[in-house]
Structure formats: structure tokens, C-alpha cells
Amino acid sequence: MSQADPTSLAGKTFPLRDGYDHVVIGAGDAGIAAAQAAAAAGAKTLLVDEHPLDPGLFGLDIPYLFGERVDAATRNAGRMEERIVAARPGLIAAMEAGVEVALGVAAWGGFVRGVANRGLPRPVLGLADREAAWLVAVDRITVATGARDVVVPFAGWTLPGVMGARGFDAALRLYGAFSGRRIAVIGGGALADGVVAAARAAGLDVAAQIAAPTPVRIEGREEVAGIAWQDGDTWRETACDTVVMAVDTVPMVDLAELLGCPIAWDAAKGGFAPQPTPQVAIVGDALGAAPAARAAWLDIALAEDHALVCACEEVSAGDLRALRPPRYLDAAGPEAGLGALGPLNQDQVKRLTRAGMGACQGRRCRESVHALLSRHRPAPLASYRAPIRPLPLSVLAALEEDPALRANWTGWFGIAAQWLPHWEPAPENAEYIGGRLSGAEVVK
Amino acid sequence: MIVIVGGGVTGLSTAFWLAREGHPVTVVEKGIVGWEASGRNGGGCTHPYSPLFREEQRLWPMMDELLGHPTEWRPHRLKVALDEGQLDRLWKSTKLATDQGFEAAPLDRAELRDLVPWVGDNAVGGIHWKYGGHANPQRTSQAYAWAVERHGGRILQHTAVRGIRTQGGRAVAVETSAGEIGCDAVVIAAGPHTAALAAPLGHRVPMAPARVEMIVTEPLPPIAYGGVDGNGLYGRQTLRGNLAYGGGPHEWIDLDGEATPRPVNSPVVASLARRLNELFPRLGHVRVIRSWGGIVENTPDGRPILDRLEDPGNVVVASMSSVGFGLSPATGRALAQLVLQGHCDFADLSQLTLSRFGNLPLDWRSRQGWEAMPA
Numbered sequence: 001m002s003q004a005d006p007t008s009l010a011g012k013t014f015p016l017r018d019g020y021d022h023v024v025i026g027a028g029d030a031g032i033a034a035a036q037a038a039a040a041a042g043a044k045t046l047l048v049d050e051h052p053l054d055p056g057l058f059g060l061d062i063p064y065l066f067g068e069r070v071d072a073a074t075r076n077a078g079r080m081e082e083r084i085v086a087a088r089p090g091l092i093a094a095m096e097a098g099v100e101v102a103l104g105v106a107a108w109g110g111f112v113r114g115v116a117n118r119g120l121p122r123p124v125l126g127l128a129d130r131e132a133a134w135l136v137a138v139d140r141i142t143v144a145t146g147a148r149d150v151v152v153p154f155a156g157w158t159l160p161g162v163m164g165a166r167g168f169d170a171a172l173r174l175y176g177a178f179s180g181r182r183i184a185v186i187g188g189g190a191l192a193d194g195v196v197a198a199a200r201a202a203g204l205d206v207a208a209q210i211a212a213p214t215p216v217r218i219e220g221r222e223e224v225a226g227i228a229w230q231d232g233d234t235w236r237e238t239a240c241d242t243v244v245m246a247v248d249t250v251p252m253v254d255l256a257e258l259l260g261c262p263i264a265w266d267a268a269k270g271g272f273a274p275q276p277t278p279q280v281a282i283v284g285d286a287l288g289a290a291p292a293a294r295a296a297w298l299d300i301a302l303a304e305d306h307a308l309v310c311a312c313e314e315v316s317a318g319d320l321r322a323l324r325p326p327r328y329l330d331a332a333g334p335e336a337g338l339g340a341l342g343p344l345n346q347d348q349v350k351r352l353t354r355a356g357m358g359a360c361q362g363r364r365c366r367e368s369v370h371a372l373l374s375r376h377r378p379a380p381l382a383s384y385r386a387p388i389r390p391l392p393l394s395v396l397a398a399l400e401e402d403p404a405l406r407a408n409w410t411g412w413f414g415i416a417a418q419w420l421p422h423w424e425p426a427p428e429n430a431e432y433i434g435g436r437l438s439g440a441e442v443v444k
Numbered sequence: 445m446i447v448i449v450g451g452g453v454t455g456l457s458t459a460f461w462l463a464r465e466g467h468p469v470t471v472v473e474k475g476i477v478g479w480e481a482s483g484r485n486g487g488g489c490t491h492p493y494s495p496l497f498r499e500e501q502r503l504w505p506m507m508d509e510l511l512g513h514p515t516e517w518r519p520h521r522l523k524v525a526l527d528e529g530q531l532d533r534l535w536k537s538t539k540l541a542t543d544q545g546f547e548a549a550p551l552d553r554a555e556l557r558d559l560v561p562w563v564g565d566n567a568v569g570g571i572h573w574k575y576g577g578h579a580n581p582q583r584t585s586q587a588y589a590w591a592v593e594r595h596g597g598r599i600l601q602h603t604a605v606r607g608i609r610t611q612g613g614r615a616v617a618v619e620t621s622a623g624e625i626g627c628d629a630v631v632i633a634a635g636p637h638t639a640a641l642a643a644p645l646g647h648r649v650p651m652a653p654a655r656v657e658m659i660v661t662e663p664l665p666p667i668a669y670g671g672v673d674g675n676g677l678y679g680r681q682t683l684r685g686n687l688a689y690g691g692g693p694h695e696w697i698d699l700d701g702e703a704t705p706r707p708v709n710s711p712v713v714a715s716l717a718r719r720l721n722e723l724f725p726r727l728g729h730v731r732v733i734r735s736w737g738g739i740v741e742n743t744p745d746g747r748p749i750l751d752r753l754e755d756p757g758n759v760v761v762a763s764m765s766s767v768g769f770g771l772s773p774a775t776g777r778a779l780a781q782l783v784l785q786g787h788c789d790f791a792d793l794s795q796l797t798l799s800r801f802g803n804l805p806l807d808w809r810s811r812q813g814w815e816a817m818p819a
């Protein structure tokens with residue numbers, strides 16, 4: 001081959017901050033154990049956990065449904081780090097065993113070699129703290145990202161004060177920053193029972209536990225003030241400042257998907273569950289901890305056309321069924337609604353309705369949309385893409401870049417003849433006007 | 445029956461124009477319509493170097509009405525230069541359009557900032573292109589497909605074309621994963637797979653596939669003209685307010701049989717964020733929420749191939765060489781004419797024939813440095 005196209009990725013590198021034999025993502029019990037085992041076997045091991053979170057993420061309900069029920073102490077990263085270490089004593093043991101531990105560090109990308117991506121000699125993880133993003137190379141990865149919350153879109157669910165079981169647990173036991181006093185719990189299984197027990201142990205009032213699937217209305221104007229639910233022929237209600245949705249959790253498969261793990265629908269594992277690959281192991285709740293329990297609950301909530309499914313993009317169950325374009329277009333969907341498409345695909349429906357296209361990337365609506373599209377057979381997984389944590393431009397911009405990549409940057413392919421009149425023959429030595437940025441021309 | 449292979453914007457638009465005139469058409473798409481490049485691009489509709497430019501500009505304002513569903517098309521482009529060299533090159537490409545009677549106006553930094561409040565002191569100026577524009581690729585692809593169906597055309601999704609059967613110098617049937625479809629004419633508009641489908645007919649359609657990437661931010665309050673490019677980036681503010689931007693290095697790839705490889709992302713997404721932040725220094729706090737990739741094909745000179753073959757004489761081959769979304773309303777109309785009458789009466793396509801590559805060496809990809817990296 002003559003010289004490789006300079007504007008292509010060939011010959012470019014992605015500068016690495018470090019390299020490891022083994023990186024574990026998620027410092028829960030399963031992740032800590034995996035990291036300790038790796039270090040004990042002599043591997044240079046890094047254990048990262050995104051907590052304490054970039055404070056901006058609490059408000060976006062990433063990774064859990066926090067429902068704005070964490071107090072201002074969560075803005076103090078130093079203090080939160082101390083609390084997290086206190087809440088997870090295994091971290092100290094892991095450090096003593098030689099594991100490098102990085103708290104407040106999120107994995108936002110995972111890049112592995114593939115048919116259309118041959119530039120990477122080893123798998124690379126994209127990591128970031130609040131200031132900067134960087135890359136590390138790694139031979140083995142353990143995904144221990146746990147499970148995330150599932151929203152049942154009952155009326156009022158977007159009010160501040162509506163949390164998920166994972167969000168509640170993190171606020172209460174990880175951050176010590178739960179700001180509610182009197183909670184109602186939706187759900188009847190072990191997850192909900194755990195929430196009730198943890199709340200009582202923390203001295204909180206448990207106003208109600210709604211254990212069996214039934215219509216529910218969350219009351220309040222500015223925030224949660226109470227909850228009402230149907231009980232036989234009557235509606236009951238009680239006052240509370242927090243509602244914890246504890247019907248279900250689902251494995252957090254975003255990173256596993258980026259790393260090329262096969263992911264398949266398996267209701268016995270709570271929904272979409274990942275498989276390992278030769279390079280990627282999956283442990284703990286990320287594997288799928290419990291059978292899905294949400295179907296009956298979602299059926300009830302989604303029966304209402306006005307149920308708000310996607311809060312970021314304001315898409316209701318009725319909008320989804322009608323395949324209605326977003327409101328700013330003020331246009332009708334096709335006459336047949338969802339029937340105007342072939343076999344239903346959540347990514348395609350997202351592109352048309354915007355459900356799942358917002359800042360939380362469907363973390364609050366994926367299960368509802370999936371249920372709506374899966375009446376006949378389970379629709380395929382709605383895809384994830386980097387960055388799987390929404391990062392400010394300035395943080396991603398801080399990633400170190402190969403000077404050769406920068407010097408040869410071009411807007412589109414850098415084929416000179418492409419940008420000259422196509423009604424004339426392509427000139428032999430065309431002058432390039434397509435916008436290449438040479439090293440001298442770029443803004444530093 | 446006219447069979448269109450490929451449900452990207454090129455094939456769908458061709459089917460639309462044919463169906464609209466009452467011709468029976470079937471679009472055969474191996475996946476979902478618009479699933480590949482056609483639903484993954486920058487949405488730019490501004491191609492003054494194309495003989496189809498005038499038609500592109502004429503048609504876009506009518507597309508919502510013609511298709512019966514919103515495309516989110518919006519007119520005009522704004523160009524931002526961060527140094528004099530960039531500004532100079534911008535004027536060169538502007539001249540392609542102004543020479544054809546389109547209007548452009550210089551913008552100083554203050555004027556630029558009135559239109560694009562996110563630009564910073566590093567901008568030296570810009571140009572307001574009072575032509576061109578941008579649209580939503582996903583909505584547009586689907587709108588074409590529904591319009592085809594409304595006009596009586598048929599769209600077969602999840603159906604792959606496996607071959608084209610010929611008899612006496614004509615294509616007589618298209619073989620698909622769901623059986624054979626008899627045909628009077630065929631249009632091969634299968635993007636990067638066009639070469640493999642044309643080869644058994646005895647035609648080498650030279651093209652190299654590549655993977656490219658884009659990023660998108662959370663929504664910002666909408667500005668007047670969302671199509672703002674600069675600093676080696678192309679993109680747009682969507683009508684919802686998100687900034688969707690691409691540019692930078694591509695990866696030349698090899699196809700692996702019938703499937704389109706998954707267009708994954710690479711750490712280039714961070715380089716895109718970096719350039720976007722340089723272009724709009726006031727937006728450092730704005731979050732990137734997603735990225736994606738797409739697979740496009742390029743011909744050796746980067747220009748389309750829009751040609752009706754001599755043998756079999758009822759087959760049209762169409763590749764837009766990596767820039768085919770914006771032109772698609774016009775491309776489809778031109779291709780419909782190639783199918784029906786053998787030539788296009790509103791644009792000079794004489795330089796876009798396959799025969800220009802007649803003498804191309806077999807190892808042209810390697811000579812151009814366009815080979816995939818070693819497996």
C-alpha cells in the first residue's frame with residue numbers, strides 16, 4: 001500500500017494515561033471482590049466507581065432515579081468520598097490488597113477492536129472525573145455496574161420526591177443525604193421489602209406499601225405531597241414527601257454493550273441481560289439479579305394515553321401509540337400509528353417520537369417504551385452509545401489527542417475533487433477547498 | 445415493476461418520484477428504511493458543486509408537502525472562521541454557489557454573534573449562506589417511505605437482495621431472501637453494497653466503504669439558523685435544540701458479506717467535542733449525551749455514480765459517494781428519469797457515469813491509501 005490516507009484513522013493513536021491488566025467498573029460488593037481477586041492474582045488492577053457523582057447528574061436521574069431527594073451535602077465531593085469509603089469498608093481492604101481505587105470516576109466509553117474498528121491494539125476504556133476525560137488500555141475488564149431503577153409512569157411520577165429503589169438506597173446509605181421523612185413504597189417483592197426495612201432502620205416513617213399491581217396517582221403540585229391508590233372498589237390515600245418505586249430494577253448494560261457483550265432479552269434476569277466475552281466479565285447485579293416483576297404494573301400505567309413516558313422529551317403513551325412527531329412539529333403521526341412500521345424497533349420509534357432521546361438517554365423510559373412495543377414479541381434492545389454518562393464539552397475536550405490526528409483533521413474525507421464542480425471532469429491535481437485544518441491553522 | 449434495491453434516501457426518493465407518477469415500484473431493504481447512512485448523517489442540504497444543486501435548492505422547500513410528513517427542513521447555513529485561512533477557504537467554496545446566482549453575505553464577529561450567540565472572541569468572522577439548509581435525516585427517510593406507500597408503492601423491509609437475474613441483456617427478476625420479484629427495471633442504490641450487487645452483472649463499481657462518527661449535545665435554546673459549521677466540523681442545531689456535529693478522521697473498512705458492519709464509535713468522539721468547544725467556547729458546560737457512527741462509501745474521485753448501464757440495459761446504478769442526503773430529493777428525480785427515459789433532462793450528469801473509471805487500476809484502493817487497517 002502506498003502512504004495511508006492522512007485524513008483517515010490509519011496511523012493515528014489514542015494517547016493513554018495508563019494501562020492495566022484488569023479494570024473493574026463499579027465498586028459494589030461484587031466489584032470490590034472481583035478487584036481484590038484480580039490483584040491477589042498479581043494483576044495490575046484499577047477499580048473505579050462513579051460515586052461520588054458529578055452533582056449535575058443527580059438532577060438528570062443518572063444513573064438512578066434520585067427524584068431530587070438528595071441534600072446539598074452531595075455537592076461536597078470530599079465529604080461524600082469519605083462517606084462512601086465508610087459505607088463500603090471493602091474499599092480499604094481492596095486498597096490494602098494493592099488495588100488502585102478511583103472514586104468519583106465514571107466510565108463513559110468502552111472501545112474494542114471490531115470489523116469496523118481496527119485501530120485499537122487493546123481494549124480502551126474512557127474514564128472521566130469532573131474536570132477531564134482520559135483513556136486507559138486494559139487486557140481484562142469486569143463490569144460490575146449493578147442495576148438501575150425502573151419507572152412505572154403513574155400520574156405524578158415526574159414530581160420531585162419520586163425515587164427509585166436504587167436511588168433511595170444510594171441517597172440513604174451511600175451518601176447519607178436522603179432529604180425526605182415520610183415515604184410510600186410501590187412494589188411487593190424483596191426489593192420493596194428491602195426499601196421498607198432500610199427506611200424503618202433509618203427512623204423514617206413508612207406511610208404505605210402498595211404491594212400488588214393497582215392504579216396509582218402521585219399527588220402534589222411542586223413536589224410529592226401524597227399518594228393515592230386503588231384498593232378494590234375504593235381509592236385510598238396518604239400523605240408522604242417521597243414515593244419510592246421499588247417494583248423492579250434492570251441490569252445496567254450500557255457499558256457491557258459498548259464493550260461488545262451480547263445482550264439478550266431474558267425476563268428471568270429482569271430484562272435485557274449481558275453475556276461475557278473473552279475479555280469482559282460481568283458480575284453482580286449487572287448480570288440480572290431477579291425475574292422481571294414490572295409487566296402488570298406497566299400495563300396499568302401505560303393503559304392511560306396521557307401517561308407521561310419520556311420526561312426529557314415529553315412523550316406520552318398515547319403519543320407513542322400514535323407514533324406522533326414531537327410537539328414542536330405540531331404534526332400528526334401516520335394514520336396507522338405504530339402499525340405504520342414493520343416489526344417494532346425501539347431505536348426507530350425513538351427517532352420518530354423522540355422517546356428516549358433526551359439527556360437521560362431513556363434511563364427513565366426505556367422499560368415503558370419497550371413494554372409498549374413488545375405486545376407480540378420482545379423488541380430489540382434500544383442501543384447505548386458513548387458517552388454513557390453525559391459529559392460537558394469541556395470535560396471531553398480535555399482528553400489528550402494525537403497531534404497527527406489534529407494536524408490532519410478535515411471536515412469530510414479530504415478528497416479534493418469531491419468539492420469541485422461535478423459537471424466538469426475531475427482535475428488531476430485539484431486544489432483542496434474542503435476545509436482541512438493543517439497543524440498551523442488550527443486554534444490551539 | 446421497477447425494483448429498487450436499498451431503502452436509503454437514494455432508493456426511497458427514486459421510488460417516491462416513480463410512484464408519484466403512477467409507476468409500480470417495490471423497494472427492497474435488508475433492514476429498516478433509513479437505518480444506515482441515510483438516518484445517521486449531518487442533515488446538510490447544501491451542495492453547490494453538484495449538477496443537482498439547483499434542483500436540491502428548488503425541491504427542499506416543497507418536501508414536507510410532497511411527502512406529507514415533516515422533514516424538519518430549514519433554510520440557510522452560517523459559516524464560522526476561526527482564522528483568516530479558514531475564512532479564505534470558506535469564500536472559495538462560497539463562490540461555487542454565488543457563481544450560480546445564489547446569495548451570500550460576509551459577517552463580522554459582532555454580526556456573527558448576533559446570529560450565533562455561542563461563538564467566542566476566537567472567531568474572526570463568517571459567511572451567511574442564503575441558500576442551502578438542513579433537515580432531519582431520520583424523519584426524512586421515513587417520510588419518503590410513507591410517501592412511497594401512499595402512492596401505491598411497496599416497501600419490503602428485512603428482505604435482502606441476493607442477486608439479479610438477467611435474460612437477453614435485461615434484468616428480468618430480483619432474487620431476494622423472500623423469493624423472486626419479476627421486474628422491468630432495477631435501481632441498485634444499496635450504498636456501500638452497490639459494488640457487490642453490480643459485480644455479477646459484469647460491472648465493476650469502484651467504491652471504498654468507511655466509518656464516520658458524530659456527537660450530539662443536550663438541547664439549547666434554538667437560534668435563528670441552526671445550520672452552523674466551522675473549525676472542521678459540519679452539523680446543525682436540531683429543531684429541538686440539540687447540537688449534532690461530525691467531522692474529522694474516518695476509518696476505511698472492508699464489508700463482511702451482506703450485513704452492514706455496526707458503525708461503532710471511537711475516542712474520536714472526544715476530538716469532536718474538543719472542536720465543538722473551540723467553535724463555541726461559551727458552551728463548555730453543555731453536555732454531550734450521545735454519539736453514533738455511520739457507514740458510507742466513496743468512489744475514487746469522491747463523486748457520485750448515477751448511471752444507466754448498457755448491459756443489462758434496464759439497470760441503473762446509484763452511489764452518492766458519501767454525500768447524498770441533501771441531494772436526495774433531486775437525485776431521486778434524476779434517477780427516476782434515468783429509469784424511464786435513459787437521461788436526466790434537468791441536470792448535466794455526463795461526468796457521473798461509471799465509464800470514467802474504465803481505466804482504473806485494480807489496486808486503486810491501495811494506491812490511494814484507502815485500504816482497511818490490517819485485521
Ligand SMILES: Cc1cc2nc3c(=O)[nH]c(=O)nc-3n(C[C@H](O)[C@H](O)[C@H](O)COP(=O)(O)OP(=O)(O)OC[C@H]3O[C@@H](n4cnc5c(N)ncnc54)[C@H](O)[C@@H]3O)c2cc1C
Pocket residue numbers: 449450451452453454455456472473474475476477478479480481482483484485486487488489603604605606633634635636637638641656657658678690702704737738739740762763764765766767768769770771
Ligand atoms: C455521519 C454521517 C454524516 C453525513 N452527513 C451528510 C450531510 O450532512 N449531508 C449529506 O448530504 N450527506 C451526508 N452524509 C452522507 C449520506 O448520509 C449518504 O450519502 C446517503 O445517506 C446515502 O444514501 P443511500 O440511500 O445512497 O445509501 P444508504 O443510506 O447506505 O442506504 C443503502 C441501503 O441499502 C441497503 N442494502 C444494502 N445491501 C442490500 C441488499 N443486498 N438488499 C437489500 N438492501 C440492501 C442498506 O441496508 C441501506 O439501508 C453523511 C453520512 C454519515 C454517515
